[in-house]
Amino acid sequence: xxxxxxxxxxxxxxxxxxxxxxxxxxxxxxxxxxxxxxxxxxxxxxxxxxxxxxxxxxxxxxxxxxxxxxxxxxxxxxxxxxxxxxxxxxxxxxxxxxxxxxxxxxxxxxxxxxxxxxxxxxxxxxxxxxxxxxxxxxxxxxxxxxxxxxxxxxxxxxxxxxxxxxxxxxxxxxxxxxxxxxxxxxxxxxxxxxxxxxxxxxxxxxxxxxxxxxxxxxxxxxxxxxxxxxxxxxxxxxxxxxxxxxxxxxxxxxxxxxxxxxxxxxxxxxxxxxxxxxxxxxxxxxxxxxxxxxxxxxxxxxxxxxxxxxxxxxxxxxxxxxxxxxxxxxxxxxxxxxxxxxxxxxxxxxxxxxxxxxxxxxxxxxxxxxxxxxxxxxxxxxxxxxxxx
Numbered sequence: 001x002x003x004x005x006x007x008x009x010x011x012x013x014x015x016x017x018x019x020x021x022x023x024x025x026x027x028x029x030x031x032x033x034x035x036x037x038x039x040x041x042x043x044x045x046x047x048x049x050x051x052x053x054x055x056x057x058x059x060x061x062x063x064x065x066x067x068x069x070x071x072x073x074x075x076x077x078x079x080x081x082x083x084x085x086x087x088x089x090x091x092x093x094x095x096x097x098x099x100x101x102x103x104x105x106x107x108x109x110x111x112x113x114x115x116x117x118x119x120x121x122x123x124x125x126x127x128x129x130x131x132x133x134x135x136x137x138x139x140x141x142x143x144x145x146x147x148x149x150x151x152x153x154x155x156x157x158x159x160x161x162x163x164x165x166x167x168x169x170x171x172x173x174x175x176x177x178x179x180x181x182x183x184x185x186x187x188x189x190x191x192x193x194x195x196x197x198x199x200x201x202x203x204x205x206x207x208x209x210x211x212x213x214x215x216x217x218x219x220x221x222x223x224x225x226x227x228x229x230x231x232x233x234x235x236x237x238x239x240x241x242x243x244x245x246x247x248x249x250x251x252x253x254x255x256x257x258x259x260x261x262x263x264x265x266x267x268x269x270x271x272x273x274x275x276x277x278x279x280x281x282x283x284x285x286x287x288x289x290x291x292x293x294x295x296x297x298x299x300x301x302x303x304x305x306x307x308x309x310x311x312x313x314x315x316x317x318x319x320x321x322x323x324x325x326x327x328x329x330x331x332x333x334x335x336x337x338x339x340x341x342x343x344x345x346x347x348x349x350x351x352x353x354x355x356x357x358x359x360x361x362x363x364x365x366x367x368x369x370x371x372x373x374x375x376x377x378x379x380x381x382x383x384x385x386x387x388x389x
Contacts, residue, residue, distance in 0.1 A: 003111055009073035012376075017321075017334040020379035024367070025068050026075065031057040031372040032066070033347075034363045035085060037293040037354040038239045039130060039175055043092035043108040046358030047071050050094055050108065051375050052085065057348045062099050067108055070361060070377055078106055078113070086138065088131040089178035090296045090357040095131055095138065095155075105135075118158045130174050131155075132181040137216060139174045139184055143194070150174065150186070152216055163218025168192045170200055173236060176216075178296075179243035183213045187236055190227070208233030211249060213274060222274035226251065230278055231270060232261030237291045241327065242298025246273045250289045250303065258288065258309045269303060271327065282325060284332055289323070290343075293354040300385065301325050302362050304339065304351040317342070322353050322362055322378060326388040333388060336378045340366040348373045359385060
């Protein structure tokens with residue numbers, strides 16, 4: 001298999017907050033994204049990542065699937081016309097659907113591609129889902145006339161089963177636990193509704209957004225203590241904290257005066273588990289965290305934050321910071337003082353940071369104010385994580 005590698009990367013600067021090098025990995029005039037942060041698309045050794053490249057990120061039905069090598073600072077094209085991509089976090093094995101509805105698995109380490117004979121059910125996967133860590137199942141959502149369903153697809157037999165449904169589950173953000181795969185994390189937008197044509201009429205109501213767990217058969221429903229009455233509404237951004245039984249969630253703040261919800265005045269990052277009376281608050285009262293991702297080891301998190309309000313005194317957008325925190329000690333530090341992400345209406349303008357499997361880099365999107373979105377890697381300098389212990 002001939003593999004063509006191209007060089008687009010450029011070291012940009014040493015960040016003044018952490019001293020780590022921030023490297024721009026892509027420089028194409030097309031929009032490049034790190035796909036998403038909750039289930040990191042990286043190899044087990046942290047050396048390679050997946051990138052989605054769009055000509056028109058808002059309206060294109062397909063994108064190019066690209067792999068980036070952080071050590072060689074090179075990229076290679078895996079698939080020119082992809083319509084969906086999904087994985088098990090940090091596994092290094094990506095599943096993707098081509099424009100002609102063929103399902104493949106590719107290794108980030110070897111770049112070897114294998115077609116998966118999932119039969120006529122591969123369309124149930126849609127544009128994405130979550131893969132169990134044993135590579136046996138995919139969980140995805142399917143819009144039905146009066147409800148939203150969770151579907152589990154067996155990648156070995158092609159059989160599929162609807163395991164759960166709820167009419168307010170309009171944006172479920174489905175995630176298999178990345179360690180043992182026994183639980184599926186689900187987002188519930190309480191008070192939301194859809195029109196008959198499938199479009200979303202209302203993203204939520206006063207009930208607020210929350211999360212719950214089910215097992216892969218759709219049973220063992222367990223509510224999580226996040227969203228009213230426990231906290232402000234979830235932002236919808238969450239991830240499993242390894243195999244601790246806990247889930248990392250960020251919650252909304254008052255957008256008018258930038259104050260935190262009075263139920264969690266010390267911070268808006270929560271650690272939650274089923275059966276608990278209230279969430280655990282990670283105390284960082286000056287931050288307003290949005291997208292969150294826990295490390296593979298479960299000890300740290302990385303999140304973007306807009307602490308000073310939307311606009312500064314110069315009436316320009318304030319910069320999004322990237323912050324790493326330690327769950328055990330409660331310590332946290334800024335890794336990137338300005339990731340140059342717009343954070344606007346388009347998902348591609350959001351930072352969406354995550355840590356590579358070796359905690360060596362934070363991968364994020366940026367530079368959308370200066371043109372097409374690009375993918376960046378921020379070095380986690382030697383001694384940075386130790387300073388949080």
